[in-house]
Amino acid sequence: MSDAKHSAIAADLLPLVGGARNITSVAHCMTRLRLGLRDASLVQEKALMAHPAVLGVVRDDTCQIVLGPGTVARVTPEFEALVAGSSVTADALADRGAALKAARKARNATPLKLFLRRIANIFVPLIPALIGCGIIAGLGGLLTNLGRAPALVPALAAVASGFMSLIAVFVGHNTAKEFGGTPVLGGAVAAIIVYAGVAKVTAFGVTLAPGQGGVLGALGAAALAVYVEKWCRRWVPESLDVLVTPTLTVLISGLVTLFGLMYVAGEVSTAIGTFADRLLTHGGAGAGFVLGGLFLPLVMLGLHQALIPIHTTLIEQQGYTVLLPILAMAGAGQVGAATAVYVRLRHNTAIRSTIRSALPAGLLGVGEPLIYGVSLPLGRPFVTACVGGAFGGGFIGLFSMLGDKVGSTAIGPSGWALFPLLQGNRGLGEAIAVYGCGLVVGYAVGFLATYVFGFSRQMLTEFNAEAAPGASAAPASADEPAPAR
Template sequence: MADAQQLAQQILDSVGGSANIADVENCMTRLRVEVVSTEDVALDDLKATDGVMAAIAAGSNLQIVLGPGLVDRVANDLSTLRAQPSDPAPSVTPEELAARGAAMKSAARSRTDGRTMRAVRKISAIFIPLIPALIACGLIAGINGILTNLGWLPGLTPFLAVLSSGFLSLLAVFVAMNAAKEFGGTPILGGAVGGIVVAAGVANVSVFGEQLAPGQGGVLGAMAGGILAAYVERGMRRVTPDVIALIVVPTVTVLVAGAVTLGVLMTVAGVVASAIGVAATWLLANGGAFAGFVLGGFFLPLVMTGMHQALTPIHTTLIDQTGWTVLLPVLAMGGAGQIGAAIALWLRFRRNEALSRTIRGALPAGFLGVGEPLIYGVTLPLGRPFITACIGGAFGGGVVGLFDQLGHTVGAIAIGASDLSLLPLLNGSSGFGWALLGYGSGLIVAYVVGFVATVLFGVSASVRADLEAQSSAPAGDPVAPDAPIDVDDARVGTAASAAR
């Protein structure tokens, strides 16, 4: 097991010390470090550090893959090291002071931008631990649906129905538990508030003359209730004497947060959730191919910036409402377009060992829905292929959107999967067969258009000359600085990709 404190010190040294770090945060597998100056970062040393699985630089943002468990310990130790006082700074010239002020201004801007991303990731982190169970229950539900439609094994289908629906029936409870935990509260108290949302007795409650229904507000109401419970609990712990805290804090937390959830949040969240469902269904039913074209074409930039994580609660809300999300199959076309682009580059520059090795390492993950290695290792560093990949995704999304417009809704009954791994999780208004046809047609179109667009327009003359020059260079020659990042040793599993 790697020494977390030693690894944290090595990372600190490689990124230029505490003064060069604007912000640090982590997800399930990666340490995200926002640096003030990229010139002070020793990226090669960072990649060579024992315990670092991969290090990817995207501007001033460093993505350091450490793996689950270790990343939490390293993040804590790195925060401790950053907090240690440094030696008194020597006198500096006015020019150096001006440069330092400019760096501080840049760091402040980075921190401001980071607050938005931290909020997005915090909300996304509520749902990430639920993804394995959503996938498992979704697969079981899919198998059960196929058996039911075929009339096979009638004695087994009720058994599978219970296995697939048990978790989903209590999804609001798990969401509220994770929400409370993410915002500094006790998970079980959040779960107690979330349980109110799905309690059968809700049917006996009227708010402002309107009778509530069990499950009203769904995961959005439960999430809001769990977050509120965390804030109430934290506030009560600050003012409650220790001798009575065990009784007073949980009681007041459930009473206050539960009452607000029952009296306000369920109603408000119900309106919001209904609006999301209506908007998503209307968009693809009426916008059809055009809406799918836009959504599929712009998804890769969202993944690149991490903003795709904001869609997680929307997907979950749609699944909770209708049984599937119509957005995920359309958005998944972005990754399919990128696969087509990568294959085109592989065939065109197969003599370039660095690029070929990168693509060989990233393609299998791409087919399973893990798009980051291809984004940061191939298409984005080369520039144009990222655009042609988006074009492929747009055309694939247009095909899926066309099926929706024709009345054969293509949906996914679980999140956390994409590309080929999404096939068993398909369903829709016309059943699995039509959903498979729509999604499969979109995949093929995205692959082909991404491939053709990259062959025709994907590489500029200067980049082509550089790649061909590297192809003819003797073995052992250094790769050009602007060559694609080698991610052959930076493969990240599907579960880790979901955390992103």
């Protein structure tokens, strides 16, 4: 798609969300254009859904327009340029809309969701580095197995491991930034955790080890640093603030980290790893079935964000997370369900067009377009997609119970995009085979469950007809706000 087409999409979308004067913020994630609005009632949701470039619309504390991967990254700067070019500046809009935005957040967001979003804001910016380093580590492992380029393997290992060795520092930096402190102070306190000299410190009768506590310790240390820094800002005279506040922040938080947080966080991290191993070793297919089946609802409710620190802890501790390949089966069930919808509704050109646009992204693990554009509005196919995910997860869980564990060296991708990041305790070949077969199971069960149980006779009569040009693929109930990912 050319730049002119991306500009045209942005120009089409702007009046449908109330124009430039209604915009307080513009951002994007992997698939969505996220807009802060002064007045959410000005959004023309049906018109947005009818636009050929829009795969779905989600209402939360922001208006989220699902455009799909790649497209959203190109449309967003064009959209920002249109907003910036208006007579009202973004700063002015933000000032006028701040009170309304805060009130809307207070109404619509629970304390748990707000906390989980903050956790996500800490870890999500780290995902590109995790993916890049994970793929490089996989390449190094492949070369080692093939006995090729022996001189290059140590260099690849250094490149892949450098980030992970200092991930606590980045977590500390982002934590302080998210909770309103000075980012570099959060990073400075978190850096204590990975400093080699902690091996000379004894806490609770145990000599500490560099890295003990990992990302959980870094998160706690940086959060404490923010609290100490804010306390200092209230009580330290302004003339001494530049010297006293950072000193006390690092000193107090650092000592608490050394003589408390590192030990406690280390115990928690070890417990997480032990629990994950035991869950799949003893729970096997049953555990995988439950995890794979529940992940789509967790995504829909935004509760999947609670798993991000767990994944990161497992990667830091064991080299890969055994949970992600199982959870990725939810996307396989979604793809199977969407394919069945495509077959069953052979006369509904609107829904079939949406599926054709969203299916490639779904195969690569980006399920939001299919969730919000197809299965969730239709209702039953969302449930049958979960069934497909459950059986795919159960398949991988069964192999874990048999001793063939499959993990991912990074978080973020799923579907086919997860193949370059796979790792297992019995070699890359078996990991790829088990994961690939799990995807096939998820696709097949999601398809069959949706084909057989996904539609009532009334639904088939209502939806299996030629749709008017530009009509929305979703039923009338889709006008209700859907939970955000």
